[in-house]
Amino acid sequence: MTLIKAVNIKKYFKNIKAVDGINFEVEKGEIFGLLGPNGAGKSTTISMISTLIRPDHGDIIFEDKSILKEPKSLQKRLGIVPQDIALYPTLTGNENLRFWGNVYGLRGKELKRRVEEVAEIIGIKDRLKDKIEKYSGGMKRRINIGAALLHEPQLLIMDEPTVGIDPQSRNHILDTVLKLNREGMTIIYTSHYMEEVEYLCSRISIMDKGKIIASGTKDELIDTIKGSKRISLSFDKITEKLINAIKMISYIDKVEIIEKEIVLTTINGETIFKDIISKVSETDSNIISIDVKNPNLEEVFLHLTGRALRD
Ligand SMILES: Nc1ncnc2c1ncn2[C@@H]1O[C@H](COP(=O)(O)OP(=O)(O)OP(=O)(O)O)[C@@H](O)[C@H]1O
Ligand SMILES: [Mg+2]
Numbered sequence: 385m386t387l388i389k390a391v392n393i394k395k396y397f398k399n400i401k402a403v404d405g406i407n408f409e410v411e412k413g414e415i416f417g418l419l420g421p422n423g424a425g426k427s428t429t430i431s432m433i434s435t436l437i438r439p440d441h442g443d444i445i446f447e448d449k450s451i452l453k454e455p456k457s458l459q460k461r462l463g464i465v466p467q468d469i470a471l472y473p474t475l476t477g478n479e480n481l482r483f484w485g486n487v488y489g490l491r492g493k494e495l496k497r498r499v500e501e502v503a504e505i506i507g508i509k510d511r512l513k514d515k516i517e518k519y520s521g522g523m524k525r526r527i528n529i530g531a532a533l534l535h536e537p538q539l540l541i542m543d544e545p546t547v548g549i550d551p552q553s554r555n556h557i558l559d560t561v562l563k564l565n566r567e568g569m570t571i572i573y574t575s576h577y578m579e580e581v582e583y584l585c586s587r588i589s590i591m592d593k594g595k596i597i598a599s600g601t602k603d604e605l606i607d608t609i610k611g612s613k614r615i616s617l618s619f620d621k622i623t624e625k626l627i628n629a630i631k632m633i634s635y636i637d638k639v640e641i642i643e644k645e646i647v648l649t650t651i652n653g654e655t656i657f658k659d660i661i662s663k664v665s666e667t668d669s670n671i672i673s674i675d676v677k678n679p680n681l682e683e684v685f686l687h688l689t690g691r692a693l694r695d
Contacts (some may be wrong), residue, residue, distance in 0.1 A: 386445075387412040387539060387570050388458075391416065393442035395428050404429040404594035405442070410539075410572060415565050417585030418574040419681065421527060421693055424591040426574040427467055430543050432570070434464045446539075463537030467544050469528050473517040476559040477508060477527050481534065482514060488535035495534075505564075508557055522553025533564075540564065541572045546580065558584065578681040578693055590685060597688050606679055609649055609687045612637075614677040617660065618645045619669045629663040638686060649683050 389409040395402050405432045410416040416425050423531065431437040433444050435455040444451045444460040452688055471480050481502060485495045503509045506526040515605060516524060525545055542561070546554045560583055563569055575581050581588055582602050589599040622644060630646060631639055633656070636647040650656055657674070664671055685693045 385412045386410070388444065388446045388572075390429070390433060390575075391443045391445065393429070393432055393439040393444060395425075395432060395437065395440055401594045403432070403439075405598045406591070406594075408589050408596060408599065410570060411587075412570055413565075413568060414586040415573055417478050417580045417581040417586050418572065418586040418591055419576065419578060419588055419685075419693075420574075420591030421576050421681075421685075421691075422657065423593075424551065424576075425594040426576075426591055427543055429591070430541055430572070430574060432466075434462060434541055435459060436464075438508050458539075460535070461538040463532035463535070463540040465529050465532045465540070465542040465545050467547070469524050471516045471524060471527060471531075474515060476513055476515050477503075477519070477584045478512040478522075480527055481512075481530055484531035485534045490534060498534050498536075502533050505533060506530040507560075520550065520553070522549035522556075525549050525553060526556065527614060529560065537569070539570045539572070543574050544576070545573075546577070548576070578685070578695060582681055588681070590681070590688070592685075592689055598684065602681065605681060605684050609651070609679055609684055612679045612683055612687065613648075613650055613656065615644075615648045615650070615656065615660075615685060616645050616675040616677055617648070618672045620672060621669050622646065623669060625666065626667045626669040630660065632663060633659050637683075638692070647677075649679070649686065651687075 386409045388405060392405050392407055393403060394405050406429065418429060420426050432439050435451055435458060438452065449457045451458045478499060481499045483577060485498060490498055503512055506529055508523060508526050511523060516527065524565055529545060558580065561571060561573065573584055589596045589603060598608065607644055622641060627641065636648050636650045640647040682693050
């Protein structure tokens, strides 16, 4: 069942086409991903479906009702985790959560109970009495997420909730997202981290320059670049000469250097090994190992746009 859908929505800021006519449907109970680089239009899309800004064009339908005409039908059942943290630094975690609980209409015992439950979910119980200004970036993020969960929303929208935080908080957040989803929450998750979206989302729309350029499950998206190979080569030494020699192979789409490995992406895999070996033999480096990896969403983006998802 479709919970929410965007129908040809657009938002322009003067001459910037932040969102330029996009369509998508989010099924009840799924984690839907919006993946795209900086400036793709993810936050603008999120703001429109959260009723924070109004589209210039198009409509957003939540359970058969237009949220442009009836925003209240959605607002009570929606939790939003904004990209920018909205907390009071001089208040404690507990006070911040209570503040947001009040905004959502919770009072007294119920408010207390929900703050405790949420603190448990986000794993921050032992720090609730500390002021936010003493928190790490990851802990602030977690409180930010907690604030969106207090009124037990049916739909949770998260805008890049793991940017700039430590790996431990990041993993905790990813696990929390999966857990909330397993308990029945529908989630819209935006990110420019392809690994996160691959890990979490049942369906993904890839955004770029205000448009959705591809949609599907992870496997469906990767299928669109069938035949593309990602080959990881390790060498005894990596020199400028070696890198240049490999870059000479004209049909290689991308060359990345990751520690002692060179990772290549190519669509034309037929003759690649022969060409690599021939080029490498012109240098004084030796291949130690070759590993063929499955392509990922990064390659899908590269294939569609000619650019890397992240530079
Ligand atoms: N209030 C605004 N006024 C003018 N331009 C805006 C405004 N909000 C967004 N934009 C522009 O619209 C485009 C899309 O921005 P948006 O914030 O939606 O992208 P994003 O995908 O969320 O990027 P990021 O990953 O950096 O958060 C950008 O070019 C941005 O500069
Ligand atoms: Mg954004």
